[in-house]
Amino acid sequence: MMADEAGRAGHGSGSRTGAVSLEFRGVTKRYGHSAQARGAVNDLSLEVPAGAICVLVGPSGCGKTTSLKMVNRLIEPTAGQILLDGVNVLTEDVTELRRRIGYVIQHVGLFPHLTVGRNVAVVPALVGWSKERQLARADELLSLVGLDPAGYRSRYPFQLSGGERQRVGVARALAADPPLMLMDEPFAAVDPIVRERLQDEFLRLQRDLAKTILFVTHDIDEAIKMGDLIAVMEEGGRLAQFGPPDEILAHPASDFVARFVGADRGLKRLSLVTIADLELAPIAASAPPGLPTFSPSTKLRDALSVLLAADSRGGVALDEEGQPCGFVTVDAIASALAEDRQPAATRSGGVTRQGATGVGAAAGDDS
């Protein structure tokens, strides 16, 4: 339901401000004298091109939230620069800066004393939009995140479920059409089923909005799913690796990254690829009936799981019309892992990998 609404409202709102590029340049945050303190950040440099989702992922205390909060200056860096379209955030008025940046947090932080509609319109109200424009914008955004404005705008936050609260939180962050969104574990407080739905809907939204997004999570699976680029951080606030998800999974730059992404990183890579990406073998005339079938959007990881469960060496790929168009084998799926692919391109159209600099280049430890 959110998809069509996103399509409708997205064009009206998403193109207004566009996105900005985001760059961390030698950013360090120290707490006290210890460089190892929880939440410290050590010489972080990375570039996120406009319109890309960059996920900061790492164990707790690795400085990922600190890094995010330095962008809207809830935390001031000890050293270094953070640039939005080349402009150092430290040179800007802090209040103005924050009103131009969307902010979504794990506990949502909706204002309990304001209705859903007024919560969404908080930043428009702060920057002095007219009442009518605020209300219209709130309704537009509630539709965008899949909440019927007539049913929701007058409710109070205590009358919402956890998933609804998160949606309102996202709507509120989008209200003034910010070119950059900071999202700190935005889906961590809801149950796995709701989380997955919110993730899917957000990715669909992002296809239209094309915001630049800095996204923090401790969950590598979420990072792989949401990120065009992933920055893996380790204790001490160091950047362990920066690159597209497939590169991180295929070529972890260190033992730490390999351990962090998990022993099943091969399987995780398969979840980045769908049947449609696979080169299919022709269907043999001798193929027995009753083989598993796969739609083009089936992830290779799921296809493999189905084949293994069915104890079958192969299955039939269907085209968009549901007609058989090729043969999928376990071997073909396995060989997909041998390729180096660029999955970012398959997810958010406008994103190039030019901004993906960093230690990702030091890959090679694939053993």
Next chain:
Amino acid sequence: MSGEPLIRWDWLFAHLGPIAERVGQHLYLAAIAVSVGFAISFALAALSIRRRKLYPFVTVLATAAYTIPSFAMFAALVAITGLSVFTAEIPLVLYTIVLFVPNIVAGFDSVPWDVLDAADGMGYTPGQRWWRVELPLAVPLVVAGLRLASVSTIGLVTVSAILGDSFGGLGYYILDGYKRHFTTEILVGGLLSIGLAVIADLGFVLLQRLLTPWAARRTVGG
């Protein structure tokens, strides 16, 4: 005296005018004490929130004042402030502080940190955050403090009757009835004083409902 009825209605009806005046005086004395006490307490609470180290001292002093018997404090003040309205109000005001300050501090403490984080992150200035987020969210506990302080003060006003006929509100009748062994007066003074406290309490409950339609209640609608 055993032949006397519990309430002499003829006395009551003959004194409606003076009784109404005493009710007015009672409310006047209580309102001043609660208002002034609230203002002083709000300042002390704001100070305690900003400088946490001061909070224990504020609490200890307020509690110490509260331990002084009202009877003794009224009597002692006569030597300093004579038979002025200050003699009645100073103890009443002092007693409210121990009820107000912890509630006001708790009210501001009760504002969830994620709400403050969100407010900062979205670009509220500190002043906007205080007026538009912290103060409204502190209202339920602040009003709880108002309920406590008003009920307590309305009761204590009666004790100021010991200062003389021009004080005490309805307490005048309690004291006068006691001196004259006249039950009707004691009951009129006591029951009306209780009634005022109940009405004040219900008034603040109503005020809170109007101010905080957003608070989750037992009967959740929508």
